[in-house]
Amino acid sequence: MSVSGNTPSRGRPKTLEREHVLKTALMCYWADSPTDVPISEICDKAGASKPGLYREFGSDDGLKEATLDIYNEKVSQRRYDILASDQPFDEVLEALISHTVQDRKKAGVPNGCLLFAMRARREEFGPLTLAKIDQLRENSLGHYRRWIDRAKSNKQFRCDMPTDVAALYFDAQMGSAMRLQKEGISNKVIAEILRTAFSVFR
Amino acid sequence: MSVSGNTPSRGRPKTLEREHVLKTALMCYWADSPTDVPISEICDKAGASKPGLYREFGSDDGLKEATLDIYNEKVSQRRYDILASDQPFDEVLEALISHTVQDRKKAGVPNGCLLFAMRARREEFGPLTLAKIDQLRENSLGHYRRWIDRAKSNKQFRCDMPTDVAALYFDAQMGSAMRLQKEGISNKVIAEILRTAFSVFR
């Protein structure tokens, strides 16, 4: 059961590479559509067996939940770091836009955002994935709220919108940007749209 | 095959009510998620048999295509009418927002927008539905573009954004609104977000 981390000592040694499987699953779900990737495809690409995956993650649902966790940790965290910076509001805004429209090919990652893609398909997931989607979404809104509140107290936020609504506004704009990117709209146009949408705050 | 409209004259008379089936399918797809409704469920709710549906629509793909058509005709058309009005830009903008955040319960229709919901799941449909999604999407953008161009020539559009980008902007904002509505965000908040997003044009 691999209770904690190390020295099970007895029995056949484990060969399944959890991290490798999760990275494989992440790229599959992210590049494609999360609900269109069968477990067997992830097994093939990761070089693992199906029962192996089930032993490690319990179910399809569990695998998706775990994948969302590493997506948050390895991808979304970048954005949270930007939001947590203590630079002036305008500069953070610009950094946010630059980060959003960066060339994904160069960075070696797919277009779009896995979390938004999964939110758009809420109904198709199991309870674990669903709870994780909601948790990460709320987490994301929290980062926006804290950033906005700081900007407000620094008199850098030129809009009388309530913080929670403004957070929804940012989240919605980022979501649109990610969808447009996934649809193949150029990053130049997406940046123009984001700058327009965010211009109401400066 | 019911070639055109009338007088097949010979053979057992047809009992399948095409319009009724389409309305049933529309409500199922719209209220739920279009990819989560099995054909058999639509058959049950519409009181039709599976082979009956297949005779009429050819396939699951064909049924979805036909459903999108009546959605466009009976639902989206309302929005196009608003955009085609010759009222001042600001008033059309406000009418657009009101129409978007109208109480769906009272109107007896589900939250969200079927076309946006299907666009978010592009990969999960067959070729007919896919082509129809793209056609209606392009159609929708065209309505925005014509409206924007008229506003520009009337000097009512206070923004130097290219028309096609502005159309994408409108489309993106409406998409966000529909998704927020589907997620249960109050229409009041959605209206506030839309007004903020559109305030850049006035």
Add this chain to the structure above:
DNA sequence: TTAATTTCGTAACTATAGGTACGTAAAGTG
């Protein structure tokens, strides 16, 4: 070396959902 333990992976099982074969029913035609 044998037993105990743990993991491995092939080869199933199962449920779901799209799709259809085919015999029957209901109409007009001669």
Add this chain to the structure above:
DNA sequence: CACTTTACGTACCTATAGTTACGAAATTAA
């Protein structure tokens, strides 16, 4: 009334994808 035509719907077929039973393999403990 037989014959032709058209549509009906039950009962099946099939493919896919999540899931697991189970015997073999690899390791440590006695």
